Amino acid sequence: MHNPADEGGGNATIRDVAKRAGVSIMTVSRAFSAPNTVAAATLMRIESAAGEIGYVPHRLAGALRSGVSRMVAAIVPSLENSLFAAFLQGLSDGLAQNGLLLTAGDAERRPDSEDRLIAEYLTLRPRALVLHETMHTPETVARLRRLDVPVIEVGDLVDDPIQHNLSFSNKDAAAALTDHLLQRGRRQIGFLNLPTVLSARAGRRLDGYRAALHKAGVEITPDLIVESAGGYEAAIAATDRLLGSGRQLDAIIGAGDVFAIGALLACQKAGRRVPEDIAIVSFDDHEICAQLSPALTALSIPRRDIGLRTAKLIAGLGEGKVLPGVAIQENVGFTLAARASS
């Protein structure tokens, strides 16, 4: 028969600490949650007592009682994809700075998985819910609107956000890339895109491409719009199709994933000169874009920064800096790094 406090196995409670330090449990609680409300001498006794018995606060219990947890749940289309990973990295860093923890999962495997994952996360009573997808089932939207949990959508700037919305505009970005090529005299612009049925972002990018062409009075050629799965291999195959279609082609926009890099590799293998014959621009500025020959013109999207800002927003929600009833929408913008490929 021994006291758990003696084990050091992480099973000690504030009660054990209190006994050892000769104070009440409430003072121990305060020592951890609001140290400056406890006398310095008392604090020191508590801290050493806690250290001696290996006390680990039980935040689940604290969250249950106080009604607020330190967890933030994020759902991205993929954990592995570098674009979303960059966002998560920023989010994680920003949350850590504010003493918050990140729980993350991915949802683009099955269409209803976002809904399931949200339900799962809600059981943890997270401080906030971050969604990188902006296309949801009607049930999901209805459910989230009824809920108390702050929701932040970050995948795109949208017209009817559930609540908060922090992003660049995929439509504007695609239009900017298209304009860039039009200004350089390109007219037969291929558009390599992710399947629009799978990604709301892909649809908005196509909108931007179309809008820019329309505004410039350039005819839209359906054959120049190619959908492809993500990844280098798929991008190369899609580019081969585009090149082999017999269509005139003087530029390619890689509008998703690593499409532009794949397109460059495919063009080089096919003996097409870049940028002389075909200009190539990338929707995302992967680190390698600037290192390739020719260096790829790319849209630079502050994905890491979006993560940081999201974390800041969430931290602000708890401090009254962000008003509860007011939904924030912020356009973080993007920049275009013009390089040799265009």
Add this chain to the structure above:
Amino acid sequence: MHNPADEGGGNATIRDVAKRAGVSIMTVSRAFSAPNTVAAATLMRIESAAGEIGYVPHRLAGALRSGVSRMVAAIVPSLENSLFAAFLQGLSDGLAQNGLLLTAGDAERRPDSEDRLIAEYLTLRPRALVLHETMHTPETVARLRRLDVPVIEVGDLVDDPIQHNLSFSNKDAAAALTDHLLQRGRRQIGFLNLPTVLSARAGRRLDGYRAALHKAGVEITPDLIVESAGGYEAAIAATDRLLGSGRQLDAIIGAGDVFAIGALLACQKAGRRVPEDIAIVSFDDHEICAQLSPALTALSIPRRDIGLRTAKLIAGLGEGKVLPGVAIQENVGFTLAARASS
């Protein structure tokens, strides 16, 4: 004055569901945690009652009472790096299959951050703790050994694991790459590595390189071992240093991050022919390796699979499939994809 159950705001408790379904709270509890112990008719009434008032189980409360949570905490050197992201993707997928949730954070920014992050995660009483780093402070090791939480190290196969250990051997892998080059007649083999002071894995890779050279009776030239930060730009700069050192050089091992790809780009810019003048091999088989010209010989490490296996191990811990006192060590191996670059 209204009942929270009417709001649908996710604040309903099993008490509200119980009242509505005309059963006791205990039956509602069972309906969610062990549905097959509840009569079918009762179950249906409970489910519809729960649906009507928008009941969301409060897993924090359940975890507090039962002492087991559904959360698994993972600490990786970086969330953004594709290698660790691939592991996390596998881990996340595997955990989801078993109804477990992933909390993840990164630690390679500051030396003591792993310790802090572990402390943070322990407050959540996770089902298990997954560490991608195998080099820990003595305090961390001592603490983890005392704890009840299952610990799984996955960054490397090590001699003295804290508990479970699931990985390939970084040392063997580096030796395999070195052997591969030696067998092809290369003798002046450059070794592009991450700083060994920052990564235990980098140190073990260097060990493998040295061991292979030693075994083959090839002299180890310190000048051929170059440490560099990760990323393309740093890799290119490091390669330039190697090429400009005046040393004989007929091969380069990119022993970390995207070093081999950077080395290839640097060689091409410097007018060195690959593989005629210099062979290049990569420690990791990034998707682009096979697409480059020449295609890069690369070590294929089943990172996603390691994640899946880790999840399986954790799930097994709860079902008695894995004995509590027995530490599991598993070598998952690797394969070498020989391509044109060597």
Add this chain to the structure above:
DNA sequence: CTGTTAGCGCATTCAA
């Protein structure tokens, strides 16, 4: 600055 009381939502334990 410190202590007392009560209860967050749920699952264990025992009883029916």
Add this chain to the structure above:
DNA sequence: TTGAATGCGCTAACAG
């Protein structure tokens, strides 16, 4: 198959 009582570890609210 179902229910009643109890308490997991902690913190809000109040009192001193």
